[in-house]
Amino acid sequence: MTGTTTEHARIVIVGGGLEGLAVAWQLAERGETDVLVLERDTLCAGMTGKSSGIVRCHYGVPSLAAMAWYGVQVFTRAEEILGTDIGFRQTGYVVGVGENNVEPLHSNVEMHRALGVPVDLIDADAVRSLWPGIHLDDFTGFAYEPLGGHGDAYLTGMAYGARARALGVRIRQSNNVVRLVSDDVGAVRGVVCADGTEILCDTVVLATGVWSPALAATAGVPLPIRAQREQLVLVDQGEPTPDVPTFSDLVHLQYIRREPNGHLLVGNSDHSDPEIADPDAYLNRATEDFVETAIGKLDRILPGMPDPRLASSYAGCYDITPDYNPIIGPAPVEGLFLAVGFSGHGFKISPAVGRLAADLLLDGISSDPAVDGNEFRYSRFDEGKPLASLHPYAGAGEMR
């Protein structure tokens, strides 16, 4: 081992984004406060700040639906639980499918109901009453979650961090971890920071999102994670959009939410041809092609937009795994725990990610019978057992 040992913590969390801070918060709630979070930039300065913040329980993997449902319950009571407004807006959530996907829609809704999620199958008239003027000829079926909507991932992450700090967790920003420290038998024993400081601990939690593979490699752990660039556009319809539900369009493969100023945030759900990018050097705006496609799709469902124009755009990167689901659990070397690979849907499940990680770190088992902690294991890819939807949607399998 090299460097100067300046500190010891029971648990060091590398990465002060949404997931690292959720883990810190839930550990602290469980009474484990000998925790040090190391963030190389400022808190939530990574991909968390780019999140669209869509909140829905509509998953085909029951554990994920249960995790999202726990998330909805935490977000709904955020002021009481986290002591602050986290920007959750319960607009309701609608998912619309074409004829080919009606069967999985019904099966998924049945599964969600069994988990206690309030959700209804509704018809086009009911959707039109929620969103006057929406054009739905391309759709055959809809599900509606009245408690869904969208949140603010930055505010939420900062609230986790503030609560963790209030309970005794230490958080250091501007603290770049350059490598993990391993002992003679390969077990991880700590981290080394850019200034040469060595911090020893019982467990390192890796929560460094798209930047995780390089750091994990320093402990000899290969991570099957790549950065997938995603483009987002903000559309001004020409007049402010009224209060409408968040909408997942599984026919044209995009999602739409209303911004507080009445613009629409439009994101892509077509992952058939992912653009793999360098998370430190990618085009941080939408291309003309993307804007044209996104507005064309939007025009199919909102043909009456008075004077649509692009208000702004940006891009972010998902930390995708081969099955578009996270890795939450021990790494194949002792002393390292992974909370990585959230694949573009880590916001809504973040309260449950924190809870599951705390459960696994402190007890070795999930405390929620509806959430099988083992499903997110690192080894599932090598075992050839990717985590898959029970009722997949044709053309829109990922993140569902």
Ligand SMILES: Cc1cc2nc3c(=O)[nH]c(=O)nc-3n(C[C@H](O)[C@H](O)[C@H](O)COP(=O)(O)OP(=O)(O)OC[C@H]3O[C@@H](n4cnc5c(N)ncnc54)[C@H](O)[C@@H]3O)c2cc1C
């Ligand atoms: C464009 C976009 C849209 C999304 N939309 C949604 C959505 O609608 N709904 C939903 O549920 N989810 C959504 N997500 C996913 C969700 O926002 C992410 O899963 C989540 O924010 C990721 O949090 P994280 O903590 O894993 O990563 P990050 O927020 O990226 O945090 C990782 C942190 O690690 C730090 N770090 C990296 N390397 C080091 C190092 N060596 N030393 C110290 N610190 C380091 C980084 O600076 C960063 O702050 C979206 C994501 C993106 C990118």
